[in-house]
Amino acid sequence: MxxxxxxxxxxxxxxxxxxxxxxxxxxxxxxxxxxxxxxxxxxxxxxxxxxxxxxxxxxxxxxxxxxxxxxLSEVVITSIRRNENVIKPQMGIEKLNIKDIQHIPVLFGEKDILKTLQLLPGIKSAGEGNSGFYVRGGATDQNLILLDEAPVYNASHLLGFFSTFNSDAIKDVTVYKGGMPAQYGGRLSSVLDIRMNDGNKKEATFEGGIGLISSRLKVEAPFIKDKSSFMISGRRTYADSFLAFAPDTSVRGSILYFYDLNAKANYQIDEKNVIYLSGYFGRDRLGLRDTFGFNWGNATGTLRWNHFYSNRLFSNTSLIMSKYDYTIENLQNGNEFAVNSSIKDFNLKHDFSLALNDKHDLKFGFDAIHHTIAPGQLTSPSTSSINAIKIENRSGLELAAYISDEAKVGDKLKLIYGLRLSSFSVLGGGNFKTFNNDGIQTSSTYYAKSDIVKTYLNLEPRFAASFQLDDSKSVKASYTRNVQNLHLMSNSIATSPTDLYIMNSLNTKPEIANQISFGYFNNFKENNYEFSAEVYYKSMSNQIEYRNGTDLRANQNVEADLIYGEGRAYGLELFFKKKYGRFNGWIGYTLSRSERTFDLINDGNWFTARQDRPHDISLVGIYKAGKRWVLSSTFVYSSGNAVTFPIAKYNLDGRTIFYYGERNGNRTADFHRLDLSATLEGKPGRKFKSSWNFSVYNAYNRNNPFSIEFRDNPDNRTQTQAVQTSLFGIIPSVTWNFKF
Structure with missing residues (x-):
């Protein structure tokens, strides 16, 4: 305990x-x-x-x-009761217990929440070397990622090779990919709700691991036994240490590492009041000596107060801070400059839970978030040839109130219905411009900081229902309307730490999505096996794309280069898993499409979105081989990325100019990979517990495409070469884990 x-x-x-x-x-x-x-x-x-x-x-x-x-903790990605997936009305929800992922093979042996979630149907990886993910046809920025209620805007380390979440510090992970409850809002596609460990109230414990490129350590202990405790967990890579032995002397002395720190403390004032204070601090640094420097990081803080008004009424009040920033430096002599950008939130939440009776559970509350975005500032010393640029900051106030009821109508029918009222006010403090459909400026007005430039108001109804056919079978349906007021702008296939956030304005309106879904759920053999099939259709309005040739960096009129259109996504998700026993695991398959339409792209016809992958398959198997050995493997397969290839080229002043065809009208080769893992547990019954994990990433050395570059054939310039870049071949790793 x-x-x-x-x-x-x-x-x-x-x-x-x-x-x-x-x-x-x-x-x-x-x-x-x-x-x-x-x-x-x-x-x-x-x-x-x-x-x-x-x-x-x-x-x-x-x-x-x-x-x-x-x-052995079996791999069970579900709620707790054996037939919870059947009897609960909520659809499109998955719970991941941290104990369940410790044997799943991942890159460099690092347990990774985000990589494990991408093995579930409907959740697709944004690409190898990328911790971003797509949910039911949505973009990466359409996922709300919360760490102890604080939003995390960039959940990646080392350009996406690792996620920001140190699994040692996490106790619970819930993802809503459809039919999300009314207390969540602000994103179109999904909510990933992650909760940190509170800390051991009984005794001091130490836990950690030493791997090939990183190590981690966690300490938990009571301040006052059974009343107050804390948890501190840290992790750091030391990949930069190997650069000292690089054969290229210009690389020696370069920087390549990340660190993160999770901390949490709690204090039980009395039987009715508990306070929590938690925080996350992480940073990446990447740089080539005397050439460039690049660093980015997240910081979050959450102060929570739990109060019991009675045995039926519970409240949680939270003060939350979140910040993400990055800096890019050019260190070349005579051309020195630095680019800074950030997004910062301050948030007040007040949530209530009221158990009216055994048939109705009410949830209601409000949320207020103040956003500040610094799109970019370019600074340079007086000796540099680069001129400084300052883009005006933007601020916004996001407000929401909600109410939701989980109701039991008889023995077979259960409902969750609610309503969320959200608003977003664009706050003054600079010049606000409007542009026509051709990107030409039509007006410019200055607003003081005390002014409200524009307010957008939206109603977001939520509904979910389940009907039990019997104790092991049910059918479900849900409808959800979501609104998004912050938007991530990227003109690359993969997400990058330097992608630009913008908020609603006079030109950019809130994105809106309406999703309906239906499902069939069936457990059998005493709930040891689970099968589900879900279909969904999602329509999206006010989707954002960039004009061809847009440069998002240091662009003082970025909104002039944006266009707005519609989107749709639909699909079928099949899931079968064995939940208990010496051998368990699951098979997930997704058949889906994600499309967009813009008047100025593809003649206004529907085209494939970049996150469209018609087929996606995941197989996970874990086997307890004896008392101490655990063997596991994963296999993933997906259709290739949607990309745009050139269809012609011409010569201009000795330079080859490529003419590109239909937006996202081509695909890279299909992606597939096999990972293997073996864990040797220490001898049982000892206070000092340890284990060795041996894993092989990409066991058959598949060269999966990361990017494709088109260029002239140096031997015959009339011919074009398509050069594929792959990130990882076969990678073995070993990690020693301990706890005492």
């Missing part, structure tokens, strides 16, 4: 099998019973099931301690 609150622990009344609940994001639960004697059963993955007889006479608070099981 550690005293850690558990998210999604299942509470069941044995005598009333159709009555049950689960703990919320803060470990709180409420259940209504008539007077009498009952047996209460509490279960959670990786913990021994707890059973207690209770006598119900009046309202009572029951705190429960669960004991970790010594058995």
């Amino acid at each position: 550690t005293g850690e609150t558990l998210i999604g622990a299942s509470i069941r009344i044995v005598e009333l099998p159709k009555l049950g609940t689960a703990t919320n994001s803060y470990g709180f639960y409420s259940i209504s019973l008539a007077e009498g004697i009952y047996n209460m059963e509490v279960s959670y993955i990786g913990y021994t099931t707890f059973t207690k007889q209770i006598v119900v006479i009046s309202d009572e608070k029951i705190a429960i301690d669960l004991t970790e099981s010594n058995n």
Whole structure:
């Protein structure tokens, strides 16, 4: 026992099998019973099931301690009750317990939440060497990533080779890819809600690992036993240490590393009040000596207050700060300059949970976020030939209020219905321009900081329903309307730390998506096996693209180069998994399309979006081979990326100019890869626990395409060469993990 609150622990009344609940994001639960004697059963993955007889006479608070099981934690990406996927009305939701991913093979042996989520249907990798992901045809910026409620704007390290989330510091991960609850908003496609460990309230523990290119260490301990605790977890790569031995002397002394630090503390004031303080700090540095420097990083902070008004009413109040920034430096003599950009949020949230009775659970609250975007500032010393450029900052105020009810209508029908009212106000503090469809400026007006330039107001209804055919089968349906007020601008195939964020303006309107989905869910063989099939259709308005030839860097009139159109995405997701036993795993398959239409692209006809991949397959298998060995493997296959190839070329003043065809009208070669892993656990029964992980990434050395460059054949300039770049061949790795 550690005293850690558990998210999604299942509470069941044995005598009333159709009555049950689960703990919320803060470990709180409420259940209504008539007077009498009952047996209460509490279960959670990786913990021994707890059973207690209770006598119900009046309202009572029951705190429960669960004991970790010594058995291998099976890979179960689901909610807690064995048939939770069948009986809950929520669709398009997946829960990932951190204990479940420790044996899944990944690059350099680093456990990675984002890479594991991309093995699920409907969630697709944005590409090798990229931690971005696409959900149901949406772009990477249409995913809301929250770390202890704070938004994370760039979730990648080392240009996407690793995610920012150190799995040692994380206790719970939930992703909503459709039908998201009303308390979430601000993005079109998905919500990834990540919660950090609170800290061990019982005793001090140390945990970490040493790998080929990085190491990590976590410390947890009580400040006051059973009342207050803390957690600190750090990670750093040392890839730059190997540069000292590089055969090219110009590379020696260069910089290549990242670090991150997670910290959290909590204090239980009394039985009704608990406060939490958590933060994340991470930074990447990349640079070639005397040539260029590049660094970027995230910082978040969350102060939370949990308050119990009664056994039925619970509230959470949060003050949140989030910042993302980057700096690019040119260090070449005579041309020195630095480019800085950042986005900063301050957020106040107040959420309530009210258990009206055993048929209705209400959630309601409000959210206020102040955004500040510094699009870019170019500075240079007086000795440089580069002129300084300053682009005006932009500020906005995002407000939202919501209410939602989870209702039980009889024994078979369950509903979640709610409404979110959101607004976005563009705040003054500079010159605001308007442009016509040809990108020509039509007006320019100065607004003071106290002025509101424009306000956008939107209603976002949410609805989900499930109907149980029997204890192991159900059908579900959902409808969701989402609004997005921040937009990421990129004119490259892969996301980059230097991609530009913009907010709503006089020209740029909120993106809006309407999604409907239907599903069939079936468990069999006593819930040991699970099958689901979901279909969805999503329409999107006010989608943003750039004009051909646009340069987004240091562009003082970037909105003049933007065009606006519509989008649609639709697909089928199939999922089959074995949840328990010595051998378990899953198969996921997605058949989907994602398309866009813009008046100024492809003659206004629908064209393939860059995130379109019609076929996507993931296979995961984990086998416990004896008492100490665990073997695992993953295989992934997907259609190639949608890209634009040249269809002709011409010569201009001795230079070859390529003429490109239909936007995203071509594809790279299909992507596929096999990863293998073996974990040797230390001898059981010892306080000092350790394990060795051996893994092979890309076991059959597939040269998957990362990019394709077109150029003249040096031997015959009338011919064109297509040169493919691949990132990774076969990569073995070994990691030693420990805990005491």
